[in-house]
Amino acid sequence: MTEPRILCISFSDIASDARVLRQLEVLSRHGHVTTLSYGVHPAGADEHISIDSALPSLPQTLGGVLKLGLRRFSSVALGAPAVAAARAAIVGREFDIVVANEARALPLAFEVEGAPKIWCDLHEWAPAERTHVLSWRLLVAPFMDWVCATYLPRVDAATTVNASIGAMYEEQYGVRTDIVRNAIAYRADIAPTPLEADRIRLVHSGGAVPGRNIEAIIDAVDLLGDGYTLDLYLIPSRQAESYWKQLTARIDASPRTTLHPAVAPAALPSTLNPYDLGVYLLPPHTPNHRLMLPNKFFDFVQARLGFVFGPSVETDRLIKENGLGVVAAGYSASDLATAVRKLSREEIAGFKRATDAVAAELSSETDIAVEDSILRRLAEA
Template identity: 75%
Template sequence: MPVNDSPRPRILCISFSDIRADARVLRQLDVLARHGEVTTLSYGERPDAAHDHLQIDSALPSLPQTIPGVLKLGLRRYRSVALDAPAVRAGRALLAGREFDIVVANEARALPLASVVAGAPRIWCDLHEWAPAERSHVLSWRLLVAPFMDWVCRTYLPRIDASTTVNQSIATMYEERFGVRMDIVRNAIAYRPDLSPSPLAADRIRLVHSGGAVPGRNIEAIIDAVDLLGDAYSLDLFLIPSRQGDKYWQRLVDRIQASPRTTLHPPVAPDDLPDALNAYDLGVFILPPHTPNHRLMLPNKFFDFVQARLGIVFGPSVETDRLIRRHDLGAITADYSAADLARTLRGLSPDDVRRFKQNANGVAELLSSEADVAVQEGILTRLASA
């Protein structure tokens, strides 16, 4: 086995995503790199902050979706299937002969692999959402995968050294269901003191939405709303195509092209989003609560919009409602339809929009990643000294 000649801890970061497009993990990597020599294990190419990278074929699923794997899920043979997913098997092969001092498992699905990494590492699991209900609006997930994810959390979380999640609502669920204490690391981005609210245009309110082009995100309803509103409004979209297939993406592109008031832009790197969004007025998102994670969301885009000094118009959601109301950052729609979004936007005067943008400017430092980085730094310091 390799000997660690460096005084810096050997840190392995596991994420079944393309980290270069995963804003939360990219921010995490910046902190990890200050504390040790980081190897990433993920889909996609090496992120800039990683010293070394082990690339998993993006065609390999991170859950046991082969016929034998699905049969084992159906029979509740979870222990035999925990390391059976194609991407997990590939990751385990890539890790052969390597030892680490600290392993960061992003999402519960990475915990079984993290538990077999050589070197007796300390393990930190960053749970980006409520794992047992990640895709509970899909019947096959609800019947087969949700019980498996519940088993993973129940089996592995009590054994690990640190656990984090995105907000207090979800942290409470983990504590009540699995008896583990969670620290909070929000999806906030770094404070941008160089940005200030852009002036309103004379002829229209400029709406913007950024994020993944994933089925179920209700992006179509935002497009429909701007078409209902007329020429006094425009919509710009900064979208990342989903790995889930080209058919949905092509349907969405066709819908965008049919809208005279909607413009699609290429994806923007997470750190560059505040600059790209700053020219707009209102960040918009209306995600129906198909799952507990939707109902309790506190997504990257909320914090991106704040750093860009935009007003915010979101559909109802526990955590975002609280922050929008506390800081008077924008408006909350009554439901998730295009008609209600259009109704809400029509009810906002230019003075309202200016006030929201100024209020975002006033809380941009408070709602930045400073507090979250402090939590991560504390965890890494503790794990490195254990």
């Protein structure tokens, strides 16, 4: 039997997109994989079609914005510069399975030749991806709602990150989703590290994106004073150069904060392992923030860290059920500093041991089984 021809679409740089990289590991076992994305040829792909990273994946030309404002969504669905370039790049090529990463890839997925089966991996709640930004809320959110309503009922499989968001897709669009968390592979070679004698080491990793509240974490470690340090492993945003300059200036002004170059997703657990507490304070600006279950949660688990997170439905549950750490009272620097200051060294060491105890359970094995099942079903259909 000829192996399926699989097209994986992602309007991201897959080489630094941990979720899609994990997805590719599974796809590569089921067929011949072609990736279509920004950036260089990612691991796990047999072929790669690169989209110019300067091209936006949403309509940003004057004509495109006007069509968004006039709600002429069908005429703009394939008009974003990156989408148009991607469509041109695959003209005449047929595929058996298309994996559309995030709803914005769906209009393109349905243009692919060969009558492919379509699996949409909904990383989060698409209609509210950036609704804390006024222009996005007024122009793009209605378009994303239209994309979901138009295309999701027609897909052959759909997945999302947790049951809370899955329930929203079923209620709003009538599509049932399987759950594929942001969990990473179990690292049996990593164990909790002992605390250093003179300090508690806080760490945060992820994208340096406006609204992620990284400044509050920096302010918190300065409030904590001697005996505490913060290390940051940050990925600069392609679209926020001025923010990156402001953020690095703030880091430079903090005597207790150190900025490190970003590391590959697979290297994060071992890189983070020497630290004590993984910290994250994401205010609930959108439903996705309120219901988050981010990559970094699972990175911290495999790194065997204790947790101090701001309140969030899904992470609150996992932290409290498993004794992994504490949930701060809110999202301010003082909330984080207060939560950390209350912890004894013995409690922090206990959190690290608790994380070690559930590292296998909170790894990617369950998610891989879900993806394998979807791909077998689509290949046989």
